[in-house]
Amino acid sequence: MKLIAVLVAVAVLVGGWLIRPRTLQLDSARTGDLTLQNFIDEHYEGPGHRLAIAVIGDNSMAFAGRGANEHSRFEIGSVSKAMTGLLLADSIRRGEVKLDQEVGSLLPLGDTEAAGVTLEDLATHYSGLPRTSTNPFAATRSFVASLSAGNPYPYDVDDLLAQARSAGTGGRGQPEYSNLGGALLGQALARKAGKSYPQLLRERLLDPLQMQETTVPTSEAGAAPEGYSSGGRMEAPWIQDGYAPAGGVVSSSGDLALLLQSRLRGIGVEALAPKRDFEDGDKIGLFWITSPLRGTDHAMVWHNGGTGGYRSFVGLDLERKRAVVVLSDVAADVDDFAQELLAAP
């Protein structure tokens, strides 16, 4: 029996070693601009694997990467909300919706608390809606999915609406980050325009800016490659339908550079303008957050994102007319690195 126990212990050690958490290193294949490659070498400290970065001026773009280039596709997570904020500003400009309009006038939410929330509440995270559904079945399903490196948002639009109907808005009037609210807003805009959210995004934001590498995947075939947890575990793609406006977009640093450059040129910047106080002394516009840019006396307008296997950051210094994109396929925050890049001379 002692021998068997020792053999099992050895098997435990070998198996544990094989699945151990580990710090991933950046891919050795370098791409793009030499100056930016050096910046990565000198400043990127976290775990990494594929990394793509871009520095954008109002008339310039520079790209670099490790194991990735400006065409490589990454899940951008909640940077999708920043796109939804731009769509909201566009819908207002078209006269389709108003900021003080209740979302219940656009979506079949019945006589529920969520129905009375305004579009501005949703876009500024003041709706009081929870971060995600509090429905026990959905919450359990999402928790199990996150433990098993799966997709915690496998819900269609009808599921999303059901979750919104059953959600409370107890914290309304105070900033409380809500993926449920972000998704609801995007679906409301799409419903008003008579389109699906992917169609709306394509026609009103992606095609005008020629962002051809950006998609909203609806199946594994269109998904980004699998990413990694901070401990190196491979994570399934987050293919989102109902929650797509809050976190389901896949994009490239090249496409996001086009998106940011158009903001530096003054296109659609009303979505970026601060409207309300947000967490930690920040301000928030239509999902776009305004914060002090560390190491400077400037402000930055930004959004970050995360999925099971990805992290992303887009930020603009409107005063200097400089913007950055940082995309990583490891779920380790890139915010500090991105801010250093934005603040760099």
Added chain:
Amino acid sequence: MRDIILLALVIAYPLLAIWQISTKRLRDRLDLLIVLAAGVLFLLFARTTVDWQEFPPWLWLIGLGLFAVAVALTGRAWPDLTWLSSKRPQLRAFSATLQLVIAAALVAILL
């Protein structure tokens, strides 16, 4: 804070298991299996949920090493234990089986 507690458990739990096994504090083999199953779960749960950007992964390897020692020590304890030692064996067998089935299901999710 949650990650710190979890990492403390990853290291402290195998130490507790080693102490229980080596000082013969366990009632029977089912107890022993449940203790080992819980150890596996702590390790896998930490691997999955701890932010390894904040904490060095070698902390997990310490827990793994201690757990392997606990497993090796079962070889000494096992022959002296019966499968079931309880005044209500049926209830205890049911309870232990249920715990092991739940543990197996969680392991399958976490792997």
